Amino acid sequence: MSESNALFQVQPHSLNLPWTDLSPLPAKLSKRLWVTPQEFLVVTHALQLAEWAVTVSQRWRPTLPLPARRGPKPVYRDSSLLVMALIQVAWQMAYAEVVDYFRAQPPAAQAAGFPGGRVISIGQYWERRRALGVLPVWLFFLGLVGQLTRLAVIKGTDLILDATTQKVWFHTDAEAGWSFPKPWKGSVWGYKVHTVLCRWSELPVMFLVTPANCQESPLAIPLLVLTVGRFGFSVKVVRADAGYFTYALLNFIRVVL
Numbered sequence: 441m442s443e444s445n446a447l448f449q450v451q452p453h454s455l456n457l458p459w460t461d462l463s464p465l466p467a468k469l470s471k472r473l474w475v476t477p478q479e480f481l482v483v484t485h486a487l488q489l490a491e492w493a494v495t496v497s498q499r500w501r502p503t504l505p506l507p508a509r510r511g512p513k514p515v516y517r518d519s520s521l522l523v524m525a526l527i528q529v530a531w532q533m534a535y536a537e538v539v540d541y542f543r544a545q546p547p548a549a550q551a552a553g554f555p556g557g558r559v560i561s562i563g564q565y566w567e568r569r570r571a572l573g574v575l576p577v578w579l580f581f582l583g584l585v586g587q588l589t590r591l592a593v594i595k596g597t598d599l600i601l602d603a604t605t606q607k608v609w610f611h612t613d614a615e616a617g618w619s620f621p622k623p624w625k626g627s628v629w630g631y632k633v634h635t636v637l638c639r640w641s642e643l644p645v646m647f648l649v650t651p652a653n654c655q656e657s658p659l660a661i662p663l664l665v666l667t668v669g670r671f672g673f674s675v676k677v678v679r680a681d682a683g684y685f686t687y688a689l690l691n692f693i694r695v696v697l
Contacts, residue, residue, distance in 0.1 A: 617651030
């Protein structure tokens with residue numbers, strides 16, 4: 441079975457991460473990956489991971505087929521948009537900067553799956569990235585964590601629980617909520633990102649998104665269960681601020697982990 445075919449042998453409701461051959465790479469890389477965006481995409485097999493994430497998310501959340509219409513058909517794949525979004529966030533680029541980068545670097549555009557000599561426009565990229573939703577991004581994230589764990593960039597023995605609020609652009613967002621963190625801090629209308637981070641690599645290894653008014657502590661155990669169950673980490677230390685200190689979490693860390 442070829443690598444591309446084996447990549448998509450997943451069940452409709454399975455979270456089995458795709459396996460890609462990393463044998464040509466060193467067994468262990470340094471703590472910091474000082475590489476270019478193109479090298480990072482090649483080393484992590486990012487395009488294959490993005491294709492897997494899109495495929496699984498479509499099985500979980502079926503979409504209607506594209507309508508039969510005249511005019512040009514969609515040229516750019518959702519997987520390429522995920523890869524572009526990864527480079528934009530990781531290298532802290534603006535929308536225009538990441539589009540210009542791929543236009544100026546044909547090998548990077550090829551690694552991202554763009555057709556020869558063509559890169560998506562800024563306006564179309566913004567609209568289609570927003571339309572992707574959270575699920576394919578979350579699955580793509582899990583695949584990247586799995587690859588970096590295989591490369592020994594992420595260890596997972598020392599974990600940090602943390603959460604942060606994110607404002608939304610549209611106050612009509614029905615799934616967002618108000619957060620009133622402290623009397624001296626302004627309220628936030630948006631979401632809260634609950635994360636588990638690897639202290640050694642300073643990289644996130646799991647995250648969940650809730651309305652901004654959701655408390656951190658109830659999601660601590662589910663986050664740790666997802667993290668250890670998905671990646672098989674041997675956790676030695678769990679770090680968190682006082683907002684997470686509950687008897688249920690402390691007993692879970694001591695007895696289960």
